[in-house]
Amino acid sequence: QVQLVESGGGVVQPGRSLRLSCAASGFTFSSYGMHWVRQSPGKGLEWVAVVSYDGSDKYYADSVTGRFSISRDNSKNMLYLQMNSLRAEDTAVYYCAREGCCYSDFDYWGQGTLLSVSS
Amino acid sequence: QSALTQPASVSGSPGQSITVSCTGTSSDLGNYNLVSWYQQHPGKAPKLMIYEVSERPSGVSDRFSGSKSGNTASLTISGLQAEDEADYYCCSYAGSSNYVVFGGGTKLTVL
Numbered sequence: 478q479v480q481l482v483e484s485g486g487g488v489v490q491p492g493r494s495l496r497l498s499c500a501a502s503g504f505t506f507s508s509y510g511m512h513w514v515r516q517s518p519g520k521g522l523e524w525v526a527v528v529s530y531d532g533s534d535k536y537y538a539d540s541v542t543g544r545f546s547i548s549r550d551n552s553k554n555m556l557y558l559q560m561n562s563l564r565a566e567d568t569a570v571y572y573c574a575r576e577g578c579c580y581s582d583f584d585y586w587g588q589g590t591l592l593s594v595s596s
Numbered sequence: 597q598s599a600l601t602q603p604a605s606v607s608g609s610p611g612q613s614i615t616v617s618c619t620g621t622s623s624d625l626g627n628y629n630l631v632s633w634y635q636q637h638p639g640k641a642p643k644l645m646i647y648e649v650s651e652r653p654s655g656v657s658d659r660f661s662g663s664k665s666g667n668t669a670s671l672t673i674s675g676l677q678a679e680d681e682a683d684y685y686c687c688s689y690a691g692s693s694n695y696v697v698f699g700g701g702t703k704l705t706v707l
Contacts, residue, residue: 512696521683522636522687522701524696527696538695577647578647578648579647580695581630581688581689582630582644582648583634583642583687584653586642586643587641589641
């Protein structure tokens with residue numbers, strides 16, 4: 478069965494960096510685009526970034542462009558989100574999600590990992 | 597990126613039908629038939645309920661249906677059940693510049 482397991486969240490000070498990871502299993506990871514979606518406490522979903530199946534194409538939300546970097550290692554079935562210059566407003570649960578057929582359909586989600594940016 | 601616009605809340609009694617609207621622009625929702633809907637229960641990850649405007653993933657009840665007209669998409673839930681009480685989010689592809697945009701979410705209360 479498809480599984481996505483995020484890790485790497487925690488408490489970090491503003492301006493610092495952190496890398497989130499997402500371990501994928503149960504499907505051919507190298508065949509699917511992968512996304513990061515976040516949800517601030519008590520708020521709605523916000524799309525963060527996408528990487529194509531082979532890692533060649535990457536897109537970002539305006540709110541993280543220039544600070545966050547998405548990547549993947551298909552040999553390890555791993556998805557990553559490198560987050561630099563963190564701000565308080567980056568505090569959220571971060572989900573990794575598999576893209577189904579068509580850009581905006583996320584057919585499998587991880588359980589999420591919580592990032593708290595606070596001094 | 598601007599979020600798609602959804603009502604903050606809707607409610608209905610068991611057995612009734614409700615519709616959640618989702619309004620975008622001609623740059624996102626109105627330009628692509630790539631609208632999806634997600635159900636999220638408290639403390640849980642979102643679950644895909646509808647994709648490509650009106651397609652249901654395997655295992656999703658046929659009580660859930662989707663449609664689109666112009667810049668507005670809709671999710672209809674018929675035969676409301678207690679377990680349908682959750683937050684619902686719409687989502688649309690928005691082209692290579694903005695890629696994906698979500699709605700602000702709608703809280704469904706089953707009375």
